[in-house]
Amino acid sequence: MIEFITSPFTYSFMQRGFLAALLVGVLCSVVGVYIVLRGMAFLGDALAHAILPGVAIAYLLGGNLILGAFVAAIAVAIGIGFFSSEGTIKEDTAIGILFSAAFALGVALISSIRTYAVDLSHILFGNVLGVSTNDLIFTAILTVIILGIVAINYKQFMVISFDPILATMIRLPVRFLRYLLLVMLGLTVVVSIQTVGVGLAAAMLVTPAASAYLLTRRLPSMMIVSAIIGAISSMVGLYISYYINIASGSAIVLTATLIFLLAFAFSPRRSKITHS
Amino acid sequence: METMENLTISAQLDVENIEAGYNGESVLNKISFSVPAGQSLAVVGPNGAGKSTLFKVLVGLLPVRSGTVKIHGKPLGYHLDCVAYVPQREVIDWKFPVTVLDVVVMGRFGKLKWLQKPRKEDLEIALHSLDQMGIGDLAKNSIEDLSGGQQQRVFLARALAQNPHILLLDEPFTGVDASTQETTMNLLEELHRQGVTTMVSTHDLNMAATRFSQVLLINRKIIAYGKPQEVFTPENLQIGFGGQVLSMHDVMVVDECCPQDELR
Numbered sequence: 001m002i003e004f005i006t007s008p009f010t011y012s013f014m015q016r017g018f019l020a021a022l023l024v025g026v027l028c029s030v031v032g033v034y035i036v037l038r039g040m041a042f043l044g045d046a047l048a049h050a051i052l053p054g055v056a057i058a059y060l061l062g063g064n065l066i067l068g069a070f071v072a073a074i075a076v077a078i079g080i081g082f083f084s085s086e087g088t089i090k091e092d093t094a095i096g097i098l099f100s101a102a103f104a105l106g107v108a109l110i111s112s113i114r115t116y117a118v119d120l121s122h123i124l125f126g127n128v129l130g131v132s133t134n135d136l137i138f139t140a141i142l143t144v145i146i147l148g149i150v151a152i153n154y155k156q157f158m159v160i161s162f163d164p165i166l167a168t169m170i171r172l173p174v175r176f177l178r179y180l181l182l183v184m185l186g187l188t189v190v191v192s193i194q195t196v197g198v199g200l201a202a203a204m205l206v207t208p209a210a211s212a213y214l215l216t217r218r219l220p221s222m223m224i225v226s227a228i229i230g231a232i233s234s235m236v237g238l239y240i241s242y243y244i245n246i247a248s249g250s251a252i253v254l255t256a257t258l259i260f261l262l263a264f265a266f267s268p269r270r271s272k273i274t275h276s
Numbered sequence: 277m278e279t280m281e282n283l284t285i286s287a288q289l290d291v292e293n294i295e296a297g298y299n300g301e302s303v304l305n306k307i308s309f310s311v312p313a314g315q316s317l318a319v320v321g322p323n324g325a326g327k328s329t330l331f332k333v334l335v336g337l338l339p340v341r342s343g344t345v346k347i348h349g350k351p352l353g354y355h356l357d358c359v360a361y362v363p364q365r366e367v368i369d370w371k372f373p374v375t376v377l378d379v380v381v382m383g384r385f386g387k388l389k390w391l392q393k394p395r396k397e398d399l400e401i402a403l404h405s406l407d408q409m410g411i412g413d414l415a416k417n418s419i420e421d422l423s424g425g426q427q428q429r430v431f432l433a434r435a436l437a438q439n440p441h442i443l444l445l446d447e448p449f450t451g452v453d454a455s456t457q458e459t460t461m462n463l464l465e466e467l468h469r470q471g472v473t474t475m476v477s478t479h480d481l482n483m484a485a486t487r488f489s490q491v492l493l494i495n496r497k498i499i500a501y502g503k504p505q506e507v508f509t510p511e512n513l514q515i516g517f518g519g520q521v522l523s524m525h526d527v528m529v530v531d532e533c534c535p536q537d538e539l540r
Binding site for chain 1: 335336337359360361363367368369372373374375378379382383385386388390391393418420
């Protein structure tokens, strides 16, 4: 049994993979709480796809792919905020336009590269076992920064999410905080492409947080439970991936989904609705 | 009440020539009025008259096209948190994972620094406000468990915890039970005694006439402003509500089923 648990760790790439998956699982789940509460799931998915041109350009220029994704995510997040901030068009419309445009641009750029297939599949579906020491350090730094932003602005994020009117009245910089949330979301998506890839990033953002929402009644406990679910999903997913040899991103997301189904079945919120 | 009394400073509210609206259309046209410190004012008018628009302007949610709003003689935004606003209940996400106490404590956030956690006194004030609204026993409950009347009391408690100089209530008597209406009215009268300037929009003309010292009748512009008996004359009601008001002896009835210009 002990060997069952420890045997993956005999390889250093597995050690890095587990660490990266753990960091990403916790980070996505905490940021995901805001995504779920603010109804931004669509935005998370959109951002994940929208980073494709950044990755493609970085590849063409021979630069760091993660850095390219990072720049693209920030650009698209700010673009969405810009187009929808004055109420000129609705936010989901702005998201729809920008994310399809960015994805199209990414595909156009990639289609001009011949040898891209392997790297592209890693971007789309994650490659947690290919995480380098530098990637791991980058992920750890970003995780600390983003969790720090959440801690510093906890009160303010809660008010702008629950009651924007109160936020305006006590003169919180509502627009700045909205941008900050978008940037955080963008950064989180960038980090998560290493483990679950562009295609499944939205699941890691939404599924653990939605499970936690079903099981808790206050924001702090929702965040903690979400982080625990994210961590468990990443760990269990990687073991499954290691032992039955399936793609790690899929295994992680499917584990998170299973936890969600259990949470849904046993949720106090749901039973209250059905029995009252 | 003892802690609140000495802290309260009444605020004068001056509205000068404001014009505001949505998407290029003006809802309020060049409205000017002053509310002296400590006044209790009811704002009445037909649907689409701009009552909610006026309130949004006063709390800074809707920018004015022209004109100024002054509180304590200073422009809007100068004082961070002396205005408390109780929004219509429909705009709140009642499934948000917060307790009743969490919501009321938010009323204290305007007095806290960016990183500061709510202090012991903030919690005490919040609990005291809940007691005043008669829902102290609900403090630890999720907001999703509340009835309509309880929801309103939570937001009134939050407004109280803000220790406001001006309290704005948008339609607090609509869609709540009689006991909540009475609690709301008692609270308003108590705050009025303490010198808080209160401004309430309502459809209930009889309540406006009997429980408020001043009435502002608007329909996109000011029709009348003054004591209830000066405002509620047949002529003013005819101008303000058109054919919607029937005045029978002492009772006024507003025909709400066919508003003339229901816009929003």
